[in-house]
Amino acid sequence: MRLIVPLQGVVQGRGGLILGSLIPCALFYFLQLYLKRHRTSKPDPDPPSPSTSSSNLAELHRSSSRSSLSGRGSMGRVRVSSRAGLIARPNESPYYIGLDRVLEDPYDGVDNPNGIIQLGLSENRLCFDLIEKWVPDNWTESILRTDGGDLSITGIAAYQPSDGLTELKVAMANFMSQVMRRSVPFDPSQVVLTAGATPAVEILSFCLADHGNAFLVPTPYYPGFDRDMRWRTGVELIPVHCRSTDDFTLNITILEQAYGQARKRGVKVQGILISNPSNPVGNLLSRETLCSLLDFAQEKNIHIISDEIFAGSMYGSEEFVSMAEIVDTEDFDKNRVHIIYGLSKDLSIPGFRIGVIYSYNESVLAAAKRLTRFSSISAPTQRLIMSMLLDTRFIQEYLDINKKRIQHMHDLFVDGLQQLGIKCAKSSAGLYCWADMSGLIRSYGEKGELELWDKLLNIAKINVTPGSACHCIEPGWFRCCFTSLMPEDVPVVIDRIRKVTETIKFSS
Amino acid sequence: MGFTLSNQQQQLSKIATGNGHGENSPYFEGWKAFDSNPYHPTKNPHGVIQMGLAENQLSFDLIQEWVLNHPEASICTAEGAKEFKDIANFQDYHGLPEFRNAVANFMGNVRGNRVTFDPDRIVMSGGATGAHEMLAFCLADPGEAFLMPVPYYPAFDRDLRWRTGVQLLPVACESFNNFKITRAALEDAYEKAQKANIRVKGLLITNPSNPLGTVLDRETLKSLVTFINEKNIHLVCDEIYAATVFTQPSFISIAEILEEEEVECNRELIHIVYSLSKDMGFPGFRVGIVYSYNDAVVNCARKMSSFGLVSTQTQRLIASMLSDNEFVDRFIAESARRLKARHAKFTVGLEEEGTTCLKSSGGLFVWMDLHKHLKEPTFEAEMALWRIIIHEVKLNVSPGSSFHCPEPGWFRVCFANMDDQTMEVALERIRNFVLQDKEAAVVAMKKKKRCWQSSKNLSLSFNRRSRFDEVMMSPHSPIPQSPLVRAT
Numbered sequence: 001m002r003l004i005v006p007l008q009g010v011v012q013g014r015g016g017l018i019l020g021s022l023i024p025c026a027l028f029y030f031l032q033l034y035l036k037r038h039r040t041s042k043p044d045p046d047p048p049s050p051s052t053s054s055s056n057l058a059e060l061h062r063s064s065s066r067s068s069l070s071g072r073g074s075m076g077r078v079r080v081s082s083r084a085g086l087i088a089r090p091n092e093s094p095y096y097i098g099l100d101r102v103l104e105d106p107y108d109g110v111d112n113p114n115g116i117i118q119l120g121l122s123e124n125r126l127c128f129d130l131i132e133k134w135v136p137d138n139w140t141e142s143i144l145r146t147d148g149g150d151l152s153i154t155g156i157a158a159y160q161p162s163d164g165l166t167e168l169k170v171a172m173a174n175f176m177s178q179v180m181r182r183s184v185p186f187d188p189s190q191v192v193l194t195a196g197a198t199p200a201v202e203i204l205s206f207c208l209a210d211h212g213n214a215f216l217v218p219t220p221y222y223p224g225f226d227r228d229m230r231w232r233t234g235v236e237l238i239p240v241h242c243r244s245t246d247d248f249t250l251n252i253t254i255l256e257q258a259y260g261q262a263r264k265r266g267v268k269v270q271g272i273l274i275s276n277p278s279n280p281v282g283n284l285l286s287r288e289t290l291c292s293l294l295d296f297a298q299e300k301n302i303h304i305i306s307d308e309i310f311a312g313s314m315y316g317s318e319e320f321v322s323m324a325e326i327v328d329t330e331d332f333d334k335n336r337v338h339i340i341y342g343l344s345k346d347l348s349i350p351g352f353r354i355g356v357i358y359s360y361n362e363s364v365l366a367a368a369k370r371l372t373r374f375s376s377i378s379a380p381t382q383r384l385i386m387s388m389l390l391d392t393r394f395i396q397e398y399l400d401i402n403k404k405r406i407q408h409m410h411d412l413f414v415d416g417l418q419q420l421g422i423k424c425a426k427s428s429a430g431l432y433c434w435a436d437m438s439g440l441i442r443s444y445g446e447k448g449e450l451e452l453w454d455k456l457l458n459i460a461k462i463n464v465t466p467g468s469a470c471h472c473i474e475p476g477w478f479r480c481c482f483t484s485l486m487p488e489d490v491p492v493v494i495d496r497i498r499k500v501t502e503t504i505k506f507s508s
Numbered sequence: 509m510g511f512t513l514s515n516q517q518q519q520l521s522k523i524a525t526g527n528g529h530g531e532n533s534p535y536f537e538g539w540k541a542f543d544s545n546p547y548h549p550t551k552n553p554h555g556v557i558q559m560g561l562a563e564n565q566l567s568f569d570l571i572q573e574w575v576l577n578h579p580e581a582s583i584c585t586a587e588g589a590k591e592f593k594d595i596a597n598f599q600d601y602h603g604l605p606e607f608r609n610a611v612a613n614f615m616g617n618v619r620g621n622r623v624t625f626d627p628d629r630i631v632m633s634g635g636a637t638g639a640h641e642m643l644a645f646c647l648a649d650p651g652e653a654f655l656m657p658v659p660y661y662p663a664f665d666r667d668l669r670w671r672t673g674v675q676l677l678p679v680a681c682e683s684f685n686n687f688k689i690t691r692a693a694l695e696d697a698y699e700k701a702q703k704a705n706i707r708v709k710g711l712l713i714t715n716p717s718n719p720l721g722t723v724l725d726r727e728t729l730k731s732l733v734t735f736i737n738e739k740n741i742h743l744v745c746d747e748i749y750a751a752t753v754f755t756q757p758s759f760i761s762i763a764e765i766l767e768e769e770e771v772e773c774n775r776e777l778i779h780i781v782y783s784l785s786k787d788m789g790f791p792g793f794r795v796g797i798v799y800s801y802n803d804a805v806v807n808c809a810r811k812m813s814s815f816g817l818v819s820t821q822t823q824r825l826i827a828s829m830l831s832d833n834e835f836v837d838r839f840i841a842e843s844a845r846r847l848k849a850r851h852a853k854f855t856v857g858l859e860e861e862g863t864t865c866l867k868s869s870g871g872l873f874v875w876m877d878l879h880k881h882l883k884e885p886t887f888e889a890e891m892a893l894w895r896i897i898i899h900e901v902k903l904n905v906s907p908g909s910s911f912h913c914p915e916p917g918w919f920r921v922c923f924a925n926m927d928d929q930t931m932e933v934a935l936e937r938i939r940n941f942v943l944q945d946k947e948a949a950v951v952a953m954k955k956k957k958r959c960w961q962s963s964k965n966l967s968l969s970f971n972r973r974s975r976f977d978e979v980m981m982s983p984h985s986p987i988p989q990s991p992l993v994r995a996t
Binding site: 079080081082083084085087103123125128131132135136139153156157158159160195196198199202206207208209210213227231232270301344348349350351352353363364367370371373374375376377378379380381384 | 519520521522523524525529531561563565568571572575582584585586589590592593595596597598599600634635637638641645646647648649652667671709740789790791792793794795802804805808811812814815816817818819820821822825
């Protein structure tokens with residue numbers, strides 16, 4: 001009551017305009033101060049503990065509140081960095097949740113036939129027999145073997161250049177040339193070796209962009225980029241949405257729009273990140289699109305990072321064209337082009353951690369080499385892989401057989417999905433297919449898609465990656481990796497999906 | 509090409525174009541001298557001997573013998589090939605369970621089994637280099653700081669700061685009490701930070717110390733623990749040289765302090781960095797370990813370890829080797845014995861010419877006192893002396909200023925990265941230099957004495973050596989900018 005009378009006076013003009021604006025402003029200011037104080041002293045709520053019994057949907061937070069870092073009560077006393085706080089909270093993305101679930105309950109034909117079948121990790125198990133046969137025939141001597149024939153541990157134990165042994169760079173350049181069928185071979189002096197493609201991507205991000213800068217990324221894209229490009233670098237990824245009407249190929253007009261919008265927001269775009277062959281769709285960028293991209297990058301004076309890690313996992317009849325091919329044969333400024341590669345997909349050795357940055361930019365090479373001190377490849381592994389890569393006859397045989405087997409699995413799997421009325425996007429590479437299950441989702445949107453994902457994970461017991469985890473603008477698409485399956489597993493998977501599709505059709 | 513230069517200048521990041529890598533500092537001059545003219549007993553006997561790299565090559569033969577006798581451990585031999593598929597395909601950032609178990613077992617072994625380590629708290633990283641950076645990312649935000657007792661390993665300036673944006677603040681330690689870390693110095697550094705509005709997130713210690721080779725005693729460790737608990741800041745203990753301790757006083761790990769009853773400590777503040785690069789001599793394997801008593805840090809670091817996972821082939825090899833308890837016990841004992849012998853030979857050889865080193869019980873180096881050879885007690889004189897040592901004496905040693913040492917005249921000299929013959933050559937070169945320098949000093953002194961006597965008719969018992977000693981005892985100057993820091 002006491003407040004109303006003077007306010008009334010103010011409103012009626014007796015207090016004057018100044019008082020009329022001053023008092024509410026002051027009140028507003030003090031309210032903000034009060035709220036701010038209370039927000040910082042209030043302890044953060046504990047995160048919901050991951051429970052295996054409840055649906056995984058509960059684990060997906062929509063709110064932006066930060067969960068507490070560790071057990072109850074310790075948050076107030078011990079502070080870790082805010083970076084750590086963001087990273088340490090439970091994995092929100094269904095991509096990671098699914099991977100964790102499979103670890104808890106992995107399918108095994110004999111030992112655990114009711115376990116979850118992994119279709120969410122793009123790994124290739126189809127050609128292990130070839131490597132297993134090659135290893136005892138070729139790695140008969142100890143890892144201590146050196147080129148000189150003398151057995152010496154110093155060759156593998158002592159400090160090595162952090163960006164990789166020169167001989168391995170040469171072998172890797174040759175291997176990449178072979179895989180991508182290059183007319184102009186890759187140059188070993190432009191190769192920087194890293195402990196996997198994961199640090200390779202992060203190192204490039206650190207070299208090309210400052211905190212707060214951005215990269216344009218066509219969607220859908222590999223969920224791991226959110227971690228690799230952004231986590232520790234503070235860089236932003238701006239999606240450039242591709243659509244099924246375009247077969248999920250990149251449209252330069254949409255790229256222009258995304259760039260323009262970023263500029264309006266005052267965000268500095270430092271480059272474009274593409275994956276070619278694309279992950280998760282599995283299509284290839286045409287020569288024309290690559291040239292258009294280079295034109296665009298040149299015009300805006302930005303970089304292009306081309307992740308070509310699936311270049312050796314082709315199965316279609318389409319021709320793969322590396323960014324290197326375009327740059328070498330056409331008249332473009334090379335300094336803005338950087339290629340990522342690795343042996344995790346094409347040679348199925350993700351555990352060995354072998355990644356490549358291939359750049360035409362001297363300054364980037366110099367900086368990247370220095371940064372490899374945090375992510376070097378283990379020396380004994382380097383020596384071993386070198387001898388495998390140098391066996392070009394074996395590599396050719398491997399690539400040819402691998403292509404046939406991926407094709408075979410692809411056809412089996414895609415046909416199987418077809419029988420259920422599920423179509424896949426056009427693709428000719430990669431270890432997965434991009435399946436359209438939008439017909440099976442009840443409410444057309446991300447929520448419906450995640451409900452379907454949850455059913456597939458918990459009822460059908462298969463882990464697939466929903467399009468939303470890949471930032472796909474159209475709901476209902478799922479990435480299904482089929483190269484970790486044996487041909488006899490395919491009917492099992494199809495049957496399990498059928499159970500879910502029938503339940504859905506029945507209830508609708 | 510037809511494009512203007514401005515078109516070709518794509519902007520790169522500050523990290524790429526800045527000097528955070530620290531390689532422009534004069535510290536690397538020595539490395540360049542070695543790289544361009546490396547010593548070889550027969551091919552290049554007058555080349556530069558590398559004494560700036562702390563590498564343990566004394567016990568390679570034991571490792572070699574084990575690897576030859578256990579071909580299946582490498583998985584890439586006929587014997588191990590059947591495991592190849594599973595190992596090559598395993599990319600879980602938790603690491604192979606047998607690897608973590610073996611590392612935990614080894615870490616306990618190295619500490620005389622006085623403590624045990626939980627394999628679930630072990631997180632991999634790309635060498636200790638990667639481990640330190642990873643912890644810096646986990647514990648501190650850009651602009652926040654770690655306290656660092658001086659002198660400290662120069663690469664910390666790069667590893668802890670470059671990509672993380674974290675600061676390093678020195679804690680003063682002096683030679684008169686063997687560079688002990690005192691409570692007063694810690695408080696002083698902490699207060700300075702507070703006044704400068706810098707938030708201190710943690711204290712980083714290396715124990716055994718690099719470059720000193722000394723170990724921290726129980727009292728000091730307890731006082732550090734008390735200090736960090738009071739301030740509620742983290743304590744990162746780099747114990748990478750744990751198994752290089754070859755004599756008394758023996759090594760006491762922070763893990764042991766935590767087990768003591770009267771020590772009150774919030775364990776969540778304690779983190780250990782470890783690696784196999786020094787103790788086993790495997791720097792090329794890139795096996796770095798973060799061991800944290802803090803669940804949130806383990807959780808976060810584990811996810812971050814994706815940027816520096818250890819190759820599973822290496823994990824498998826290490827797991828086999830370190831689970832072989834008989835081999836491990838034999839190796840630790842023999843390695844310590846050889847380090848002791850090499851250290852003794854080296855230091856005795858130096859003392860014969862009157863060159864002393866800080867008394868140490870571990871590490872792969874000595875902290876040599878060459879202040880007598882400085883023309884003046886300044887860091888400029890230290891750098892001048894260092895250049896003489898590199899270019900004339902032809903030894904790449906590391907000047908104390910690059911370690912942020914507050915007093916000029918100290919040099920870190922590594923002795924475990926060469927064979928006996930090379931060490932003899934190095935010793936000979938140092939002896940010759942010391943002798944020549946002494947003679948030159950005597951001649952100069954005589955000249956000066958004559959000048960003084962003739963001009964002022966005074967007879968001073970002027971001793972160049974004692975003048976410098978006097979200066980050294982005066983209150984130490986504030987820690988100067990080291991070449992490395994200047995460069996960044």
